[in-house]
Amino acid sequence: MTDLSVDDAIRLQEAWRDRVRIPTERLDPDTATGVDIGYDSASDRLVAVAATIDLATLTVTEVAVAVGTADFPYVPGLLGFREVPMFEIVVGKLRDRPQLLVCDGHGLAHPRRFGSACHLGVATGIPAIGVAKNPPQYSVPDPADQRGSRTGVYDGTDHIGYSLRTRTSVKPVYVSVGHDIGLDEAVDIVLRLTPEYRLPETTRQADRLGRRLLAEMSGDSALSVPSERLASQPGAISEPT
DNA sequence: GCGACAG
């Protein structure tokens, strides 16, 4: 586990939120790197994946993987403390430093304006955007049915994100700035990454590879220890103290 | 006090 308490984590978010920068110039990246984590049911093992996609061809140019353990629980609003440490490791394994990170989850559209995408961007110093599958804790009307339609997410008068329809008549995704990029460009890039599917190609590829590896690790593949033997070992399923 | 609550 971690010695970091929930209260301390919240204080850190409030301290780090001021490090988020939003430039007025465009980034115009050639590639986007998606990061995602897959959790192994029945163990605390997890697999983090980084997948870089060429924005012109939408093909994968590089991937990196890291296996680790979750040392911070899932607490709504504190997702960054659970996932970002592993993201820093996988991103560090990439030969080419990412130009833009695409994170599962929210950026500024977060109760303290410091979602995991901001956390990831500030921690790595790399521009980042957040694309969440579920709405933030702000009320957001649904956009029109057509792909490309969007409605703004507001914190008072501050425009902090968009509910964006990436596929006609399909549930929208929630886009917000993580770090070092403008909201409009973030939306442009998400639309470029979603010509066919609801979720960005970056996270789709990262997620796909993660599941495949998790299946090879604990599934019925020839490389894993037979599950019936593990289950029959006394103490095999109990947590070490 | 009772729910809601990214992944």
Add this chain to the structure above:
DNA sequence: ATCTTGTCGC
């Protein structure tokens, strides 16, 4: 996050 086949609809 994860457990999971078919099925309703365009």
